[in-house]
Amino acid sequence: MSKGGFERSGLEWFSSLPACLLLLAVVIFSTSSDIHNQMLRGGEQLWSGYYKLRMDPVQPTCDPDPDIDAAVEAELAASAEADDPMAALLGAEEKDPADVRLAIERSVTDCREAHRSFENLQQQLSPGVKAYRAVELFIADLIAYGLESQRFILVVLVMLCAVTATLTRHHIAMRAMETRLDYTVSHTLQTIANAMLLGSSVIFRQSTLGSDTAVSSEELLLHNFWIVGFACLTLASLYRLLRVPRDLEPGGNLNKAFLAVPLYTVMCLISGTYFALIGHASGIGIYLGKMMELSDMFLNVGLYVWVGMMLKQTRLATLVFNVFRPWRMPPELLAVVAVLVAAVPTAYTGASGIFVIAAGAVIYSELRAAGARRHLALAATAMSGSLGVVLRPCLLVVVIAYLNREVTTDELFGWGIWVFLLTATMFALVALSVNRQSEFNLAPSSEAFPAMLQALKPLVPYVLVIAAVVLFYRLALDVGVDEFSAPRLLPVIMLAILVYEHVRLKNRKGRASGEVNHQGLERSLRGATNDTTAEIGALLLLLGLSVSIGGVIERSHIMETFPQSFDSTWSAMLLMVVILVVLGMIMDAFGAVILVTATVATIAYASGIHPIHFWMVTLVAFELGYLSPPVALNHLLTRQVVGEAEVLAAQQETGTFYQRHERIIMPLIAMGISLILVAFVPLLFYGG
Template identity: 90%
Template structure:
């Protein structure tokens, strides 16, 4: 990902503030369902039969004061005995006793209905009416939130995509350094955005021309997409003709193409393919499929926001302070950093989000401990790779949602063992291959008291987190798990920012490097500014990944492979190759959707256990994110540490391994883990 060297402007808050409000709305809408459930339970406990009091009682229309004798006589008089039609229908004679019994029962039911109405009216006290009004308001809020999810997603994606375009934050292989880079990149972005606009407009017209009538909501969604892509096209045109003055002259065309955002490349490939097969609305159709999983994509946005708020706190620095007294050698500290990072990675939803959020701190701490640049960059890129198999990672939840063959409990249960395996192999690689430091740890008598002292500043953070979790558990009956994490984590991070604002306010002017908190408003604004650009880059890339998946699906590439293999070993070998390649070129969530539709069924039919297959998929994806030519996690590490550090690392001498350690070491660690995860279990069940 590349910022392109632009500075944030005050105008950026005009996009970040709406994005912040949209993300808060998602949290409020999702939390309101928990509040509503508790209100229904509370209402039933306070007023027995509250479910009847939720709506104002309606007076029955029947008459309880009926003259039964007159009603019986009238009923008997309705069908005279000499009526030929009545005789034909078999109703020549009516039993007066039966008629009286039916009328008496009807009157009794009417009397009971009126009595029930009177009782409900008596129970409708002012307190009940106030409670009812609040409860129904929340119910309406939930309904509005569910109906608005798709619109919120479209607005959020388009708003953030325009911001990422204007601030040059889209994910690319390298930053724009020269005027040629800039011109090539924004020219192709403009073409791609115009292609997105045209495809969406054609999709709208074909939907209107179809036999199935479009609802007003669907038509409005089409208009939102078209309006958003119009703004995105105009934004890229504006940037194309508004060349910054800090760019270098000259440049090479080959390098310029590397500065083209990945979403642009995916759009040009998929758009050209769909146009050639006469399916110009293809991109619009596959982008529309995002709406079917709008809650998942909104959760991705919330996780990005959580990661950016984490970046604004002191948590990462305070955690490193715990290990600093032991004076660990750089290699050991790199292992500790990656292992500790696994937990927040699981709570931020994806490895890339954590690299963006805490990568700069990890790199800085490793460099301060004496780590060479190549090792620090390798650990930074891998800092989010081990936690994707741990609870409550969103990617695992999505897999279980899309595949009925597996459950989150199964995946997370085996994910712990996969984490132990990958962590062990990573430690072995770092501590044995090319180790250049002596293991001279500080004496425990000296380090242990300092560690205890360093743990004290973390206690308030633990208490803040515990209080939020307990509030949700006791007040809303919501446990902290993979399903509630997207709505709990933003609240937790906001609570931490509030705590830091209150606790550090009096120390703001101190010289300590740790006390760098800028206040609640600035921290939240900074986090949301980063979030806006990252959401625009990630969600647009994710949407185009789905489109690339559509190209693979429609081109029937997978049909060229057997739909089942006689040997699970052969099938697994093919699966590993395909999954790593997908991890190289696609975003995780888009890749999961594609794998679910294509590769997964082949694996199941070939005798590969579903849980085993998805564990292999997760590890293969992470290897793909660390593998050239794209190596997404390395691109994100490049963003957070800066181009200067990458250039300095590349300039360092040494052996071939030492000069390319940041690429080779993660490949060895994750590659060996993938081979063991993929083939070792086959010995026991194939």
């Protein structure tokens, strides 16, 4: 999870430029579907029956003016020649000439209608129709190509960014590499794990070719992409192993060195060893291949990270914080406001970990600038993405509804609002009551309110830019902002904001109060994509190996050791809470949802737990798991984005036990109480 060792230079676009183009391609392909729908509607409005004009009409081959009498005689003669003597013995009746004539007259009528339709279509095929049709069919082909290439884009993006994360030492681990021993142990195990991934992919390809099922060329090409990608990743980790940086401290402790091993490496070694022992060496490759079944979801994750990194390049977050500064809030209250405000963008980024990576650095720096102590700022940053995962249009909730027919997005989002209010209240109570170290003296409203209104003015252009993009999508493409359109609409909004800042601020020099210098459109986009490549590589590889760990749990039949149903919903819920928190500690959200759907959910339903109640508990339990040691993924991601130095500085601070561990304890108290209430209070009304 450390940065360094491979400083970016003019060669940075060799990784970030392809990643930028791939992410733009995903946006274009998904937007082209909206454009195509509108073109079909527009074509129907301009030319009635346009759907018939999309292809050149084929002239009918039938004769519209036949000799009906001759046709009747020919039909009767052909029927007489084909008569079977056995048919006569069985009482079969001869064809009635009147019926034959009627049938032929109907076919002639149909034939004439077909010719008239062909002539009408020929007349409607004007040059304008042909030009419009050419564009519409091109977009249709583009959409088809985009849908077919999604899996390949995902593989290339994952491998490209994973290699970048390896070269920049940016993978997610329990601690950074500080000594030579840390570095050697970490990269040795990374190389072994990457070689294991390569071998599993090769074996999976060979077993696929050796099966009786026909293998398509696209599937074979996908296998080759995985193999080439893992080969490059293995070489990258081997290169880093042989090129030891000079800035590392000599020596080291072996126990601490193992904590510097990336989480994806640990997951790979565990799952790879398990699959090898049971004689299923292709297991990792198979479960990584399952990522392709949800390729659009994982690509959306990449888009959300990109959106967050572009947000970090803008002044938007700083301007939002400027709105609250006139009130001179104590740090604890400002932390609460920051977490509450962060809930909305979290809902649009799909999962708490994604948001922490995308905007955690901005939140931490703004809280520290406002006077928040390090532990409080770290706690708020780690929890900044935990409240919004139940709000519309969170991608994680959409995946739950997609995988489980027992619930719908409307039901989950409807109850999610109440869960959000509960968790927000708990965090506010904990932050403002436990270890509050500041006086609660807000600025007078007569002083703060006018300053707040003044601080809102710089936000007006941003609101107008966002509104313009949203209105364009609504009016031109008939697309609103929801859980399905957000992944393709948000990158466009952020690009529009970057363009606005480029035009508005390019001639400004110096640093205004509370603002950051804008470095221009190209540098901002390049900086955002540079950060995105390493973060996507670390996150998506972790997501993929998390799916593999889910496969280990599934194949080991651990869940079958538990009762498949409980007589008491209270006992069932207690077990569900424990299992779900543990899964949240060791797996990412999307991989855990897939595993829970296949295993734990069925036990919960059979035990009488309502599906909506179960999934609300699941979401809160996952968030508690991401904040719980020993892994505490959201804290690791916080360290990833704010820097190792800040976390070490916080750990060296003195005080009571709570003060020295506030960044861990505060989120645990808030989410722990919330989980207990969400899990067990509803059972008072329907539990048995």
